[in-house]
Amino acid sequence: MFPHDFTDFYPGRGKDAQWIGSLEGLGSPENLGLGTDSGPWMFTQQDSAEDFHFAVVEVLEDADRWVPGAAHFQYQGWPWVYHTSRPSHWTYAFDGGHIFALSHKDNAWNLVPPGNPLAAYGHDGLGEIPTTHWYGDFPFPIMLTENADGPIPPDREYGTEFARTSRWGLTQTASAVFTDLIAASDSPETPPFAAQLRYDVATDTAARTLDITASGLPDSATDDEQDALRLELSKIVANYNYSSESVTNDRRFLATISITQASPTHSPTVHVLSAS
Numbered sequence: 001m002f003p004h005d006f007t008d009f010y011p012g013r014g015k016d017a018q019w020i021g022s023l024e025g026l027g028s029p030e031n032l033g034l035g036t037d038s039g040p041w042m043f044t045q046q047d048s049a050e051d052f053h054f055a056v057v058e059v060l061e062d063a064d065r066w067v068p069g070a071a072h073f074q075y076q077g078w079p080w081v082y083h084t085s086r087p088s089h090w091t092y093a094f095d096g097g098h099i100f101a102l103s104h105k106d107n108a109w110n111l112v113p114p115g116n117p118l119a120a121y122g123h124d125g126l127g128e129i130p131t132t133h134w135y136g137d138f139p140f141p142i143m144l145t146e147n148a149d150g151p152i153p154p155d156r157e158y159g160t161e162f163a164r165t166s167r168w169g170l171t172q173t174a175s176a177v178f179t180d181l182i183a184a185s186d187s188p189e190t191p192p193f194a195a196q197l198r199y200d201v202a203t204d205t206a207a208r209t210l211d212i213t214a215s216g217l218p219d220s221a222t223d224d225e226q227d228a229l230r231l232e233l234s235k236i237v238a239n240y241n242y243s244s245e246s247v248t249n250d251r252r253f254l255a256t257i258s259i260t261q262a263s264p265t266h267s268p269t270v271h272v273l274s275a276s
Helices: 029-033 039-044 048-064 118-123 170-184 194-196 223-239
Strands: 006-011 019-024 072-075 090-095 097-105 109-112 199-205 209-215 256-258 271-274
Touching: 006 048, 019 048, 039 048, 048 072, 048 090, 048 256, 090 209, 170 199, 170 209, 170 223, 194 223, 209 223
Parallel strands: 006 090, 209 256
Antiparallel strands: 006 019, 019 072, 090 097, 097 109, 199 209, 199 271
């Protein structure tokens, strides 16, 4: 199993949909369709919401037998620290005689053809063409109103990497951000000099801050190039964060980005990751 795939199931869509259960470690149509005994059968249960509900429970029970704790059943309560299914890697819903799949990186539900779950996301092994279906702004039922950090604003939005790292501390999350920074330095989206910069990520767990410094900026770097670099670094950080329009300080962590010619210095109280 893949330990960071979070998957949710519903008979219906919208804010009044009833959550059936969730899987941890298994989620994509390919993995459910090819990697489980009951997954292929679940995708054929498109006659009624009741049939789909029963099939999902079978999938959860199968997964739990193979990996105890991988399945989260309705009676156990909502398992995630986020408040709706939108951040989950995969969400499946039965609606109108069809099963739909939604990826956390998608902007539309994809129809799962009976007997060919691979076609839902472009793996057209049987020659079927995937069908997308827009469904409003993806309203989901509110499963949590608060967590360990306090009340959750209903309009909170999560980055694409939040679910995978939601149980991590700030230092471990910073390590993932740091890895992405190094990978992005060779990206065509960043200026050519980005690969020659030194990157430092400093965290202060008590203050919940993450400070990124890119140093060694060449004199020839233009303002536009610096802005392009800052934008790409900001996107990476946003992937791991959350925010809401209604509460301006609603953040998993507060991030700052500095681009400088000087070598960075840090307080010994913070954790620092560095590469050049």
